[in-house]
Amino acid sequence: MGIADNLKTGLKLPVIAAPMFLVSGPDLVIAACKSGIIGTFPALNQRTSEGYADWLEQISAALSPDDARYGVNLIVHKTNSRLEADLKLTVDHQVPLVITSLGAVSEVVDSIHSYGGVVFHDVISVRHAEKAAEAGADGLILVCAGAGGHAGTLNPFALLGEVRRFFKGTIILSGALSTGRDVAAARLMGADLAYMGTRFIATREAMAQEAYKAMLLESxxxxxxxxxxxxxxxxxxxxxxxxxxxxxxxxxxxxxxxxxxxxxxxxxxxxxxxVWSAGQGVGNIEDIVPVADLVERLRTEYEEAGADFVQNFNAGTVT
Ligand SMILES: Cc1cc2nc3c(=O)[nH]c(=O)nc-3n(C[C@H](O)[C@H](O)[C@H](O)COP(=O)(O)O)c2cc1C
Incomplete structure (x- = not known):
């Protein structure tokens, strides 16, 4: 299916800056969307639903119709007592992309679809992927081995190949992607979008403490x-x-x-x-930069990787 039309607006690179607990907030989201990638944050990064509503307002006020779209992460689980209130706010603000974690529930999907929103669901296995597809998710985020946060354990080639056999929606690949070349590789494997978390911790706009960012560079x-x-x-x-x-x-x-x-x-x-989380891609992060500079660099690397591939492929040579 590729990427839904309403998420293509303003998109200059097939990348989502992944939602990260205690790390992603409005500054990161706004900078990401203005640079041409999809910016996201977890609703729970605000302590209350009122705070969540404030962030939604701040983000929508800062973005223009030509900027890339933004998204939020909702934890769909019985321990999340805020789910109902946060879902209502999400619908009221017509958040373009909703990333659901843990439960894939068709009522939640229906609520987001009611205003034309798109739902991507986090999965680490084929079983999770099947359940999310049944619940009507538009896209599946394949959280593979080496990812930051609650990573999966499967190899990306293996999981992506198996999911593609039955799922016709958007496929988003996650796990240790750090460079534009990695984004190009994800696309070549058959993913529609690359999902990058850890790389965006090392940006000026991330809410992570400076010592955390410094530790990333050393790891x-x-x-x-x-x-x-x-x-x-x-x-x-x-x-x-x-x-x-x-x-x-x-x-x-x-x-x-x-x-x-x-x-x-x-x-x-x-x-x-x-206790600070990061994915195995940390070894490829060497600097803390503004999001706009990072996205520009990712774009250049992505284009160069594509050009190299086409040249080598057409030449038909293995050197
Ligand atoms: C510090 C940190 C916090 C995270 N918090 C969340 C979260 O709240 N919700 C979520 O869906 N994923 C969360 N993740 C996972 C990311 O959204 C994403 O799947 C992962 O970072 C991708 O792997 P990478 O870090 O190797 O790029 C977190 C990841 C990190 C590193």
């Missing part, structure tokens, strides 16, 4: 630890940050119980404030 794939020890659900964390918070190798190896297994959402929220 590489080998420093990312995928562990359930922090919140009870496996996620990717910066090793140095785990260490700084007392997660010893014994705790991480499961030989000792973790100090604070956070099963409730508010507990998990606390944990993420001090």
């Amino acid at each position: 590489a794939a080998k420093d990312i630890v995928y562990t359930p020890a922090v919140s009870g659900v496996a996620a990717s964390f910066l090793g140095a940050s785990l260490q700084a918070n007392g997660f010893t190798p014994e705790i991480l190896a499961g030989e000792k119980p973790a100090m604070d297994m956070a099963h409730e959402m508010h507990e998990e929220a606390k944990a993420w404030k001090t």
